[in-house]
Amino acid sequence: xxVLKKWLLRGLLFTAFLLAVLxxxxxxxxxxxxxxxxxxIQSQPKPIFIQVENLKAWNNWNPWSKLDPNAKVLFSGPxxxxxxxxxxxxxxxVGEGAMTITECQPDSLxxxxxVFVKPMAGKAKxxxxxxxxxxxxxxxxxxxxxxxxxxxxxxxxCMVMNMDEMIGGAFAKGLLNLKEKVEQGSGK
Numbered sequence: 553x554x555v556l557k558k559w560l561l562r563g564l565l566f567t568a569f570l571l572a573v574l575x576x577x578x579x580x581x582x583x584x585x586x587x588x589x590x591x592x593i594q595s596q597p598k599p600i601f602i603q604v605e606n607l608k609a610w611n612n613w614n615p616w617s618k619l620d621p622n623a624k625v626l627f628s629g630p631x632x633x634x635x636x637x638x639x640x641x642x643x644x645x646v647g648e649g650a651m652t653i654t655e656c657q658p659d660s661l662x663x664x665x666x667v668f669v670k671p672m673a674g675k676a677k678x679x680x681x682x683x684x685x686x687x688x689x690x691x692x693x694x695x696x697x698x699x700x701x702x703x704x705x706x707x708x709x710c711m712v713m714n715m716d717e718m719i720g721g722a723f724a725k726g727l728l729n730l731k732e733k734v735e736q737g738s739g740k
Contacts, residue, residue: 587716589723590695593731597659597682597692600734604662604680604694605653606632613729615722619645647671651678666698676700694730696723 593600603609608627611617623642629635629652637652648670655663664678677699685691698719 584699586697586699587719587723588695588697589720589727590693591724591727591731592685592688592691592693593734594691595734597684600682600692600694600730601659601662602632603730603734604682605636605656607636607638607651607653610638613726613733615725615729616646619643641670644671674700694727696727698723 603613608631611625617623620642623640623646626639627637628639629637632653633656634653637650639650640646641648647668649666649668651664651666653662654665655661660682662680664680666676666678668674668676679695679697679699681695681697683693683695685693
């Protein structure tokens with residue numbers, strides 16, 4: 553019996569050591585994250601900006617709105633621009649959260665604060681920046697950037713899930729949808 557207790561204690565100490573090493577490894581993961589994608593759209597900035605500063609219009613091109621057509625969505629504040637807000641609650645792919653436009657610079661910038669409730673609580677900032685394409689002045693370069701902080705749990709999740717691939721892929725798809733919408737003339 554004494555030998556069994558000795559081995560059980562060693563096993564517990566070894567497990568505690570492994571957990572401490574893992575916790576240390578997680579703690580040294582980056583505190584901040586950023587995901588960015590860009591696309592050039594054959595258009596002046598105005599038709600693009602109209603789609604970006606209006607959160608109801610986002611539902612026409614952002615890929616998350618297609619993941620759960622039955623999600624509960626509530627718009628509040630002004631119809632577009634600073635103070636415009638959306639709250640949603642949907643399936644496990646969409647989760648639950650809110651997004652509010654915090655800054656709008658006509659035809660150049662829309663900045664949003666995004667608050668996640670589910671599947672994991674957190675905050676992030678989204679910037680949608682519009683600028684004339686350096687290579688072709690008839691095109692507008694649209695860049696979407698997500699920035700946020702990683703708490704301990706988010707650091708652990710990011711060790712097994714690639715945030716850049718997951719969010720970046722959705723950004724790329726959304727930007728492509730926006731490009732098609734604007735270039736086909738339905739974005740005006």
